[in-house]
Amino acid sequence: MSSGQQLALTEVGTNEVEIMSFYIDRQNGDSVRREYYGINVAKVLKITRIPDQVMRPPTAAHPSVWGAFHFKDRDKVIPVVELARYLEQEQAPCDTQKLIITEFNQVMTAFLVSGITRIYRVSWKDVEQPDKHINEYSRDAFTGIVNLEGHIVFILDMEKIVIELNPQSGKDFFGIATGVTSDRCVSVLHVDDQALVRRMVKRALEQDQAFTVESADSGKAALDILREKAAQAAEQGVPLTELVTVVVSDVEMPVMDGYTLCRSIKDDPALTRIPVYLFSSLITEETQHKGESVGASGQFPKPQTEFMAREILADLARKCASGR
Missing domain, CATH: 2.40.50.180 (CheA-289, Domain 4)
Structure with missing residues (x-):
């Protein structure tokens, strides 16, 4: 080449x-x-x-x-x-x-x-x-x-x-306080194959009481977790969104990538109401159409954790107000 x-x-x-x-x-x-x-x-x-x-x-x-x-x-x-x-x-x-x-x-x-x-x-x-x-x-x-x-x-x-x-870049990228407030607890399933990123995002989001974070290391692992929680929600007679509010997923992952995970969630009647947000170094203005084509609710380039947190809360508030 x-x-x-x-x-x-x-x-x-x-x-x-x-x-x-x-x-x-x-x-x-x-x-x-x-x-x-x-x-x-x-x-x-x-x-x-x-x-x-x-x-x-x-x-x-x-x-x-x-x-x-x-x-x-x-x-x-x-x-x-x-x-x-x-x-x-x-x-x-x-x-x-x-x-x-x-x-x-x-x-x-x-x-x-x-x-x-x-x-x-x-x-x-x-x-x-x-x-x-x-x-x-x-x-x-x-x-x-x-x-x-x-x-x-x-x-x-x-x-x-x-x-x-450059260790300082890690702090700048993920180790930040979001400073957000919410009248609800947002249960996040965060999907990323990189253990370092999972730890950093969990630490950054959970600094604010608006978020609790569960992690998965691949799209397949996340899909398995969601299907288990869907069965649990059905047994309890509650909406799945009471157990998992949103999914935040990387794009580039072994076994199943984030785009395929998002499409799988949206194609499954038991999971389709869960919003999926893509959080990846591959998100650019030129690639926005890819996430839109698989039904992503939002797309955020790493390392904008704070911006992502604020936008997720704003998006959930809009959906609540509209009754969706």
Whole structure:
């Protein structure tokens, strides 16, 4: 794929994702071992060679920050992260090194890798969630694992990496008081495959007594929880919304993505009245139509937790006033 090639996007609601596979050649004694990783194409701005002028500061906030350069396309100076060093590996010298320039959570970062493989379209149901042992081995750096053409590809948790490289950004993104008030308790089912984000959103929302938060790590897990609660509500003779007021879901998740979860909720007569709000680094003005097409009640880009909380309460108040 050339640096100027436009990155394609999958159709909404198909539970598919386009993964760009790349590799790091890891120095292992006298030999070199190639390891494969992946990133959602929607987070990639550009692939480029290492610029001639890379500033190498004498000190950095994290040892894996290799330098910084002027990204002319956006007229910004952005950091370069040596991904091998972040993963506590030694990258072997090579002539194919590339920078993967990403943008999500309102942050641009360049990641130094050994080379790019290609883009694959895969179903999220074929992407496995890492088990406890892999999480411990990788410092929770992987959000999914998939077999692509005989290679095990680890999908990196880029959001966690960026927050870890700049701890203050995590506080700015999620560790904020919403300052909202409500005459009702809003029971939120929050769905996100990233444990760090689940903890941060729960902490941020529950600082205000308007919210209680239950968490799920995938769309499938959330759907199972909702169906159990629907059965419980039927037994008790109460509306399901007394047990779960709203669902707040990420978009990018193994097994079942947020768009597919939203469509599944809206297509199920027992669940359809539950409002679903999408909260994702993939939400932009250009992608709003995707959430609308699956019946989302609202869409919020990370890290706007405070704005999301206020809008959810305002939306619930409007629905209550209209009798919906």
